[in-house]
Each structure stands twice: as structure tokens, then as C-alpha cells.
Amino acid sequence: MNMQSTDSIWLNDTNVCRIEQLAELSGLSIEEIEDLVESGVLEPARDDAKAAPTGDSAGPRAFQLRYVATVRTARRLRDDFQLDRHGVALALTLLRRISELEAEMNAIQAKLGHSA
Numbered sequence: 001m002n003m004q005s006t007d008s009i010w011l012n013d014t015n016v017c018r019i020e021q022l023a024e025l026s027g028l029s030i031e032e033i034e035d036l037v038e039s040g041v042l043e044p045a046r047d048d049a050k051a052a053p054t055g056d057s058a059g060p061r062a063f064q065l066r067y068v069a070t071v072r073t074a075r076r077l078r079d080d081f082q083l084d085r086h087g088v089a090l091a092l093t094l095l096r097r098i099s100e101l102e103a104e105m106n107a108i109q110a111k112l113g114h115s116a
């Protein structure tokens with residue numbers, strides 16, 4: 001009988017991982033992840049206690065663990081739909097906006113006492 005052991009991580013805003021780990025978990029290159037940062041899809045974690053006084057990012061970039069799901073979705077969009085970097089960024093932005101609008105709609109429906 002073969003038993004497989006799997007590790008799990010809690011994808012949250014508290015814990016962070018390095019950009020190299022995001023690349024490994026997602027299948028994206030570091031350059032592709034940097035493109036997502038430049039387009040505003042990903043935002044590096046801010047650690048004010050460790051930040052250099054000049055604002056330089058001397059150390060490797062770190063990201064909140066919740067972005068693991070985002071970069072994995074980015075890879076699937078890239079591979080499944082053969083999107084370029086701009087297409088992936090646009091699709092992720094639109095998916096995030098749809099999610100925000102659905103949450104807002106659900107909150108309004110809950111206040112009005114309606115069910116979907």
C-alpha cells in the first residue's frame with residue numbers, strides 16, 4: 001500500500017514567500033512575475049521594519065501567500081489560451097474585478113434579504 005504525504009500551506013496575507021518560490025510553484029518565470037508586478041496585478045509585501053532607508057529593494061522580493069493562486073491562474077491562462085504577458089495581466093485584472101463586483105452584489109442582496 002502506497003501512502004502519499006502532501007504538505008499544505010495557508011494562502012493568506014500574513015505569511016510571505018520569495019519571488020523564486022512563486023516562480024517554482026506557478027511555472028512562471030521570474031521575468032513573467034515581474035511583469036505582473038509592473039502591471040499592478042501583484043504587489044510585493046511591504047516589510048517596513050526591514051526596508052532599506054533609501055527605499056532600495058536590496059533583498060529578494062517577497063509576496064503574500066495569497067498570490068500563489070494568482071500566479072497559478074496566470075500560468076493556466078498563458079498555457080491554455082496562449083496569452084502573451086499583456087493578455088494575462090488584462091485577464092487577471094478583469095477576473096479580479098468580476099470577483100469584487102460579485103462580492104458587492106452578494107452584500108447588497110444580503111442587506112435586501114434576497115437570495116441568488
